[in-house]
Amino acid sequence: MGNRLLLTSVLGLFLLLSYFSLLGLHDHIVIGSASEEDDDDAIDQPLQQSIPNGTGTSGAAKEVFDTHEFNADGAQNLYILIPNEGHHGPGEEDEARYLNQPFVPESVTVSPGTNVVWFNGDVGHEHNIAVSGSGSGSNPLYQTGEFSEFDARNYTFNEIGDFNYADTVEYENGFVMRGNISVADGGTPSQQDVTGGNAQTVGLLMVPTEDLAQHTQDLQNRGFVIDSTHNFPDLREGDGQTLVVWEAPENSDTSTIIAELAGVSQQFPYS
Numbered sequence: 001m002g003n004r005l006l007l008t009s010v011l012g013l014f015l016l017l018s019y020f021s022l023l024g025l026h027d028h029i030v031i032g033s034a035s036e037e038d039d040d041d042a043i044d045q046p047l048q049q050s051i052p053n054g055t056g057t058s059g060a061a062k063e064v065f066d067t068h069e070f071n072a073d074g075a076q077n078l079y080i081l082i083p084n085e086g087h088h089g090p091g092e093e094d095e096a097r098y099l100n101q102p103f104v105p106e107s108v109t110v111s112p113g114t115n116v117v118w119f120n121g122d123v124g125h126e127h128n129i130a131v132s133g134s135g136s137g138s139n140p141l142y143q144t145g146e147f148s149e150f151d152a153r154n155y156t157f158n159e160i161g162d163f164n165y166a167d168t169v170e171y172e173n174g175f176v177m178r179g180n181i182s183v184a185d186g187g188t189p190s191q192q193d194v195t196g197g198n199a200q201t202v203g204l205l206m207v208p209t210e211d212l213a214q215h216t217q218d219l220q221n222r223g224f225v226i227d228s229t230h231n232f233p234d235l236r237e238g239d240g241q242t243l244v245v246w247e248a249p250e251n252s253d254t255s256t257i258i259a260e261l262a263g264v265s266q267q268f269p270y271s
Helices: 002-044 059-067 209-221 254-265
Strands: 069-071 077-082 107-110 114-120 129-133 152-157 161-167 178-183 201-208 225-233 240-247
Touching: 059 069, 059 225, 059 240, 077 107, 077 254, 107 114, 114 254, 152 254, 201 209, 201 254, 209 225, 209 240, 209 254
Parallel strands: 069 107, 077 114, 077 201, 107 178
Antiparallel strands: 114 152, 129 161, 161 178, 201 240, 225 240
8 A cells, every 4th residue: 555655656746747847848949939030030120221322433424534535415515624723734743633634524525516614613723715626726716714713614616526625824844734525416326325314414523522412412402413423532642532423404504503513612622
């Protein structure tokens, strides 16, 4: 009898221990399963990342920087930038240029009747642009007369042909700012792809890269459309600069565009 009671007690104790052991195992499985679901949720949830303001390299802006050329075939108005410190040439003891183009762009292709505007972004310096044709000899077809920073002068190219333009001032080490314009009746498809669509008015600006978002927003607030941008380190100190190709609102008059460009440019830290 005693042995039977002892056996019953041992069996009961064994069953009780087995029950709690299974209960603990069940709880462990549930907890582990919840943890795995949390891990899956963490993997599936997309990462919150800040989106950069453009790639820094695109379209026409990069093409202008790399080749110094721009095809504005079909545009009614083209604004060429005289960049800040553009009057400095290569070979000076202290590099003063931001980029190696006295005009941005230097070489352009336009259609007959295109109004070419030179916008002076060279702070503290006046410029006088003389335009000459291949058969005009020493006499220029047109001179802008001197115009100061954030002002502009224009000339309409009605005749097909190749034209040169230059600043009449000879700068340090005999450097002369020069560019050329080809007036052609239509361009090749590959060239047309470089330009900003079918904009009536297109042009360029140079802005500090660190303030790019601010200045492009300012341009957009004034009605301009940003076609493309290209970031580059400047020649003088390696600071970041950005070329911006912009398009003006349709049917904007020249005087209004010049005033708006001046309003934007006066905020740049160039001096």
